[in-house]
Amino acid sequence: ETGVTQTPRHLVMGMTNKKSLKCEQHLGHNAMYWYKQSAKKPLELMFVYNFKEQTENNSVPSRFSPECPNSSHLFLHLHTLQPEDSALYLCASSHYPGQNTGELFFGEGSRLTVL
Amino acid sequence: GIQVEQSPPDLILQEGANSTLRCNFSDSVNNLQWFHQNPWGQLINLFYIPSGTKQNGRLSATTVATERYSLLYISSSQTTDSGVYFCAVVDTSGTYKYIFGTGTRLKVLA
Numbered sequence: 690e691t692g693v694t695q696t697p698r699h700l701v702m703g704m705t706n707k708k709s710l711k712c713e714q715h716l717g718h719n720a721m722y723w724y725k726q727s728a729k730k731p732l733e734l735m736f737v738y739n740f741k742e743q744t745e746n747n748s749v750p751s752r753f754s755p756e757c758p759n760s761s762h763l764f765l766h767l768h769t770l771q772p773e774d775s776a777l778y779l780c781a782s783s784h785y786p787g788q789n790t791g792e793l794f795f796g797e798g799s800r801l802t803v804l
Numbered sequence: 805g806i807q808v809e810q811s812p813p814d815l816i817l818q819e820g821a822n823s824t825l826r827c828n829f830s831d832s833v834n835n836l837q838w839f840h841q842n843p844w845g846q847l848i849n850l851f852y853i854p855s856g857t858k859q860n861g862r863l864s865a866t867t868v869a870t871e872r873y874s875l876l877y878i879s880s881s882q883t884t885d886s887g888v889y890f891c892a893v894v895d896t897s898g899t900y901k902y903i904f905g906t907g908t909r910l911k912v913l914a
Contacts (some may be wrong), residue, residue, distance in 0.1 A: 722902075726845070732890070732904040743899065777845045791835045791894055793902055795847040 691803060694717045695780050695796035702770065705803050710765040710799045714782030721763040722793075723755060724779040732779070739785050770803045777801075806831045806895050810905035817881050817912050825876040825908045827891035836867050838876050840888050841907070850876070850889075857880035881912045 693714045702708050713800040714721065737745035738757040752774075754766040763780055780796040807830040818825055827836075838850040849867040853859050855872065858865055862881075867874040878885055888907040895901045 731906045734901060737901070765843060779845075779847065781847075785900065792849070792852045792898070793837060793892065795839075798845040800845065 691797075692794050693782055693796035695778075695799050697799060698797060699800050699802075700804065701802045702767070704770060704772070706770075707714075707766070707768040709767065710778055710801075712763040712781075712796055713780040713795070714761055714763075714796075716782055716794060717783075718780075718782040718784055718794075719760050720783050720785040721757060721760070722781040723765055724781060725778040726779060726798075732772065736765075747766075767801070770801075772790060772803050775801055775803045805892065805897065806833070806903050808891060808893055808903050808905040810889075810908050812908060813906065814909045815911070817910065819881060819883060819912055819914050821881050821912075822877070822879045823881060823910070825878070825889050825910075827874040827876070827893075827905055829872050829874075829893050829903075831872070832896060833869065833893040834896050835902075836869075836874055837892050837902075838865055838874070839890045839892065840885075840887050841890065847890070878910075881910075883912045884912050886910055886912050898906060 696711050720739045725733045735749045736755045741757050757765040778799045781793050783793045809828045813828045836854050837852050840848045841847050853865045853867045855869045862879045864877045888909050890907045892902045892904045
């Protein structure tokens with residue numbers, strides 16, 4: 690079983706749909722992250738959760754709504770998205786930097802297409 | 805905030821050649837990682853190397869934290885090495901965010 694798993698791997702949705710991305714980590718980490726990677730752009734940090742509490746929201750539009758019910762699971766709820774939101778969404782986890790090694794591990798990504 | 809620059813932005817190699825990728829950062833860091841993003845988008849951990857030198861097979865990395873740079877060496881490159889290589893550092897300003905460089909896109913030709 691891989692350390693960080695993301696589902697679905699591919700998602701196509703219309704602008705009026707509501708969908709969710711799911712991430713689960715099996716590494717015993719306490720911090721989880723959502724990153725966005727658009728074509729030909731660097732990785733953008735969206736949200737950080739530490740021990741289930743959101744510690745970072747990088748000015749992300751409200752049509753993206755994160756949820757972290759426990760230290761092992763992270764969701765990204767999507768609603769009324771725009772075509773420019775099409776991107777690769779990457780989940781990651783780590784021990785929280787400053788406490789331990791803080792090495793970052795990524796899931797395989799969810800490739801989202803908004804029509 | 806901290807700036808992370810990678811060079812070169814693009815690199816094309818013939819199979820079997822060696823290469824050096826560079827990561828410069830503008831401030832002190834506690835953590836530094838190198839990743840390889842494969843054609844399917846997954847980021848694979850290569851090295852966690854806040855300082856010193858590490859080797860793993862044909863790949864090795866060196867970080868000189870006092871001079872604010874890290875190098876990734878790829879020897880005897882193979883077509884499977886193609887992809888984008890990122891370095892990422894942890895900002896020590898208090899938010900402990902991982903900051904990514906813009907990457908080096910490597911293509912290895914058979």
